[in-house]
Structures are given as C-alpha cells and as structure tokens.
Amino acid sequence: xxIGVLALQGDFREHIxxxxxxxxxxVAIRREVELNDLDALILPGGESTTIALLARNYNLIEPIRxxxxxxxxxxxxxxxxxxxxxxxxxxxxxxxxxxxLDITVKRNAFGRQVDSFEEEIDFAGRRVxxxxxxxxxxxxVGSEVxxxxxxxxxxxxxxxGSILATSFHPELTGDLSVHTYFFDEICR
Amino acid sequence: xxxxxxxxxVKRGMAEMLKGGVIMDVVNADQAKIAEDAGACAVMALExxxxxxxxxxxxxxxxxxxxxEKIQAAVSIPVMAKVRIGHFVEAQxxxxxxxxxxxxxxxxxxxxxxxxxxxxxxxxxFVCGATNLGEALRRINEGAAMIRSKGEAGTxxxxxxxxxMRKIGGEIRRLSSMREDELYVAAKEMQxxxxxxxxxxxxxxxxxxxxxxxxxxxxxxxxxxMQMGADGVFIGSGIFKSGNPAQRAxxxxxxxxxxxxxxxxxxxxxxxxxxxxxxxxxxxxxxxRLAERxx
Numbered sequence: 001x002x003i004g005v006l007a008l009q010g011d012f013r014e015h016i017x018x019x020x021x022x023x024x025x026x027v028a029i030r031r032e033v034e035l036n037d038l039d040a041l042i043l044p045g046g047e048s049t050t051i052a053l054l055a056r057n058y059n060l061i062e063p064i065r066x067x068x069x070x071x072x073x074x075x076x077x078x079x080x081x082x083x084x085x086x087x088x089x090x091x092x093x094x095x096x097x098x099x100x101l102d103i104t105v106k107r108n109a110f111g112r113q114v115d116s117f118e119e120e121i122d123f124a125g126r127r128v129x130x131x132x133x134x135x136x137x138x139x140x141v142g143s144e145v146x147x148x149x150x151x152x153x154x155x156x157x158x159x160x161g162s163i164l165a166t167s168f169h170p171e172l173t174g175d176l177s178v179h180t181y182f183f184d185e186i187c188r
Numbered sequence: 189x190x191x192x193x194x195x196x197x198v199k200r201g202m203a204e205m206l207k208g209g210v211i212m213d214v215v216n217a218d219q220a221k222i223a224e225d226a227g228a229c230a231v232m233a234l235e236x237x238x239x240x241x242x243x244x245x246x247x248x249x250x251x252x253x254x255x256x257e258k259i260q261a262a263v264s265i266p267v268m269a270k271v272r273i274g275h276f277v278e279a280q281x282x283x284x285x286x287x288x289x290x291x292x293x294x295x296x297x298x299x300x301x302x303x304x305x306x307x308x309x310x311x312x313x314f315v316c317g318a319t320n321l322g323e324a325l326r327r328i329n330e331g332a333a334m335i336r337s338k339g340e341a342g343t344x345x346x347x348x349x350x351x352x353m354r355k356i357g358g359e360i361r362r363l364s365s366m367r368e369d370e371l372y373v374a375a376k377e378m379q380x381x382x383x384x385x386x387x388x389x390x391x392x393x394x395x396x397x398x399x400x401x402x403x404x405x406x407x408x409x410x411x412x413x414m415q416m417g418a419d420g421v422f423i424g425s426g427i428f429k430s431g432n433p434a435q436r437a438x439x440x441x442x443x444x445x446x447x448x449x450x451x452x453x454x455x456x457x458x459x460x461x462x463x464x465x466x467x468x469x470x471x472x473x474x475x476x477r478l479a480e481r482x483x
Contacts, residue, residue, distance in 0.1 A: 007208070008208070008445050009207070009208040009209045009229060009445060010204075010205055010207060010208060010209075011201075011204040011205060011207060012207075012208070013207070014204065030445065030446065045204070045205050046205050046206075046207070046208070046209070046229065047205065047206070047209060047229040047230070047265055047266075049224060049227070049264065049265055050209055050227045050228070050229045050265070050441070053225075053226075053227040053441075054227060054441070054442070054445055057438075057442065078205070079205070090264065091264070092224060092225075092263075092264050107264065108264065111286075112266075112286045112287075112288055113198075113202050113266065113287075113288035113289065113312060113313065114193070114194070114283065114286055114288075114311045114312050115193060116193065116198040116201075116202060117191040117192055117193045117195075117198060118191075118192050118195055118197055118198055119190065119191045119192065131197055131198060131201055132198075133198055133201050133202050133205055134202070134205075134266065134288070169201060169204075172197065172201045172204060173197075
C-alpha cells in the first residue's frame with residue numbers, strides 16, 4: 001500500500017519509518033496534489049495548533065476532510081487524534097480540526113510534560129507500551145465509535161469505521177502492533 | 189504495570205513532537221499569544237531576549253516565576269524556560285512551576301564553570317546547547333533530552349549557527365566512516381563517553397532531537413538550518429526585535445515546514461519589513477561570545 005503521512009510539523013518521520021517497517025511505501029504529505037493515489041493517511045504527533053494553522057494556510061483542510069469523508073482510511077496519534085475529533089475541549093480559540101471522528105477530545109488532558117508517562121496498556125487485545133506526551137484523552141464518544149483502549153477509565157484509543165485514533169505514540173516505541181492493526185484490519 | 193513519568197523515552201519523545209517547528213523567545217503573555225497564533229510549536233519564556241542581555245549587560249538569571257506562570261496561562265502550546273548553566277536550584281524551581289522543558293543556557297550568566305546540572309535527577313526534560321559533537325554527547329550523558337546547536341545568540345548573524353551545524357554534522361559523518369576499533373580514540377579526542385560515540389557511529393545521528401539556535405532572523409535563515417539537517421529552529425531575538433513580529437513569526441514557521449521549496453520561501457520572504465538590526469559575530473570580542481560558555 002501507499003501511505004501518506006501529513007508532514008507539516010511533528011514526528012512524521014517516525015510514522016514513515018513505522019509504515020515502511022510494516023512493508024508499505026510511505027510518503028510525506030505537504031501539498032494537496034500529494035494526497036492523490038493514497039491507500040491510507042496518517043496524522044502524526046506534534047503541536048495540533050501548529051499543524052492546523054499550517055493546514056489552513058496551505059489549503060489542506062478541505063481536501064483532507066473530503067478524503068476522510070469519502071472513506072480513505074486514516075490514523076491519528078496524539079495531535080492526530082485531536083485533528084480527527086469533531087469536538088474539542090481546551091483548544092485555542094477557533095482551532096480547526098479535520099473532523100470525521102464522532103468524539104470530544106480534551107487537549108493536554110493528562111497534564112503538562114512533567115506528567116507525561118509510559119505504561120503498558122491493552123489495545124484491541126494486544127499488549128502495547130503506551131507513550132503519553134502531554135496527551136489528550138477522549139471525553140465522550142458517539143454511538144458508532146468503538147473504544148479500543150483506556151487508561152484510568154479514560155478512552156485513549158478509538159475506532160469509527162475506517163478512522164483510528166490513539167492519544168499515545170506507538171511510532172516512538174519500535175512496536176508495530178498499532179500500525180499493523182491499522183494496516184491489516186482497517187485498510188484492507 | 190503502573191505509570192512511569194520522567195523516563196528518557198517521554199523526555200526525548202517530547203522533543204520529537206516539536207520537530208519541524210519553531211520555538212520562539214517571548215518576554216510576556218502578549219508576545220506568547222502572537223507566537224502561538226503564528227504557529228510556534230513552543231515558546232521560551234524569559235525576561236530579556238539575548239539581544240537585550242547583550243546590550244544591557246549585568247548578570248542574567250532565570251525569569252520571575254510570576255512572569256513564567258502568566259505565559260503558561262496565556263498559551264496552550266509547550267512553555268520552556270531557561271536556567272543558568274550548573275544552577276540546579278533554578279532548575280528545581282522551574283520544574284516546580286510545571287514548565288514543559290528547561291533550557292540550561294549559555295545565554296544566561298553561568299553559575300558553575302566546571303559542571304552542568306545533573307539532568308537525570310529531574311522529571312522535566314532539558315535542552316542544552318552545543319558547538320560540536322563532543323559537547324553534545326557530554327550534555328546527553330548528563331541527561332539532556334534535546335540538543336540545540338548554539339550559534340551566537342542575540343546577534344541576528346547566522347554564521348556561527350552554520351559553523352556549529354556543519355561541525356556537528358561533519359563529526360557525525362566522520363564517526364560513521366570509522367572502523368569500530370578507531371572509536372576508542374575518537375571518544376578520547378572528543379571527550380565524550382564511548383557508548384554514546386559508538387551509538388552515533390552506528391546510527392549516523394544523535395540519539396536525541398537536534399534543533400538549531402543563535403542568530404536566526406529571517407525565513408531564509410530558518411530554511412538554511414533545516415537544509416543543514418536541523419530538526420527544528422529556535423528563534424530568540426529575531427522575531428520580537430523586528431519591525432513586524434506577527435508576520436515574521438508566521439513566515440519563519442512556514443519556511444521551516446517548506447524549507448526545501450524556494451517558491452514558498454520567496455513568497456513568505458516578501459514585505460516582512462525590517463529584520464533585527466543585528467551585530468556581526470566577528471565584531472564581538474571573543475570573551476563576550478556566549479557560544480563559548482559550556483564545558
């Protein structure tokens with residue numbers, strides 16, 4: 001498959017490497033034309049405010065929205081989860097998201113960097129090392145949304161149809177379980 | 189298994205999230221908002237930007253906690269703050285404020301002319317400056333989770349940043365080309381721990397994120413540093429000492445993302461007004477150069 005990773009800011013290189021390690025072709029996406037011919041899209045970790053602003057400036061919001069609504073499989077980690085959420089708590093004024101995922105996300109919900117942590121968690125029947133960095137959590141989910149992982153009863157991984165989002169960063173761990181789940185169970 | 193905070197992975201991972209972004213020096217909440225609205229991925233809260241520290245002289249110390257907290261309240265992006273080299277109590281204080289990253293910085297007046305802060309003792313991650321690979325690896329050995337090349341802060345002259353990026357990159361490439369049995373002497377010569385030298389030789393990169401800093405004043409400067417292999421850019425005096433900070437800040441953010449696209453760089457370089465006036469590094473007497481602080 002050909003995987004596009006939104007490369008405006010953040011840890012897009014790690015997502016490209018993880019996708020390649022799963023045996024796929026992965027390319028950095030900075031422009032609208034680069035969205036064509038993708039089998040899936042990944043929105044990386046980073047600063048959601050910065051990514052949203054750059055996406056607005058470079059006219060990527062609507063094209064990505066239309067790709068998501070037309071069913072292109074998409075996975076977002078951390079900032080990527082925020083960018084996929086239909087509703088946002090704790091964002092900056094007028095912070096835009098691509099949306100598509102019927103959830104309310106709370107930004108920086110686990111706290112500041114001194115509260116960032118790693119912990120083994122269950123993700124869709126797999127044991128993974130969850131790395132949470134100034135991480136959001138999901139406050140509320142719509143009826144179509146399946147919760148795949150929780151920490152202290154807060155949802156930290158969710159799926160709705162072809163959209164996957166995690167508030168942690170599997171791309172930083174070298175463990176390909178979450179990427180494999182996305183490619184094998186959502187993208188096929 | 190229970191939660192583990194302050195691990196090397198979450199400290200270094202925090203820096204990974206800043207990659208491809210611009211971290212801007214701000215001295216008050218209004219500037220912090222301008223930086224956030226322009227797309228900064230983090231702000232550095234300090235009382236005086238390096239250009240003013242240089243102009244006004246005197247001992248430069250950590251900022252007033254009140255001022256840092258006002259900036260934390262004003263923005264949702266990460267907030268960093270500086271402590272003097274070796275001043276571990278300033279670091280304890282800054283950590284207690286819940287700051288997201290500490291910069292143990294040569295821009296402030298050093299406290300200890302032999303030792304840096306033992307950064308492993310802290311939950312909050314540290315970024316430190318380096319002019320060469322040996323210095324970078326000594327800082328990583330002390331627990332730094334992010335490195336920035338130093339440049340010469342407060343000048344608007346990007347030449348030293350260029351020198352340091354070339355130096356660090358060149359030394360990494362040199363290690364990668366060496367035989368395994370030559371790395372012991374390489375470690376001795378660059379005064380760096382052997383294990384880290386070996387790791388760099390094997391991976392061909394630093395084990396932490398490498399940003400660049402010091403003298404970056406224009407979108408072209410930012411893009412130059414990205415093309416030189418920086419993971420991201422610190423801009424100190426360059427934004428708020430210029431004619432139109434909001435526009436210049438946004439332009440530098442775009443230039444950092446589209447660093448390899450001259451058309452975008454031309455577009456964002458138009459009509460920015462006056463850049464900071466600046467000082468040529470060669471006009472600063474060597475004892476007053478900040479980059480030479482750090483051991």
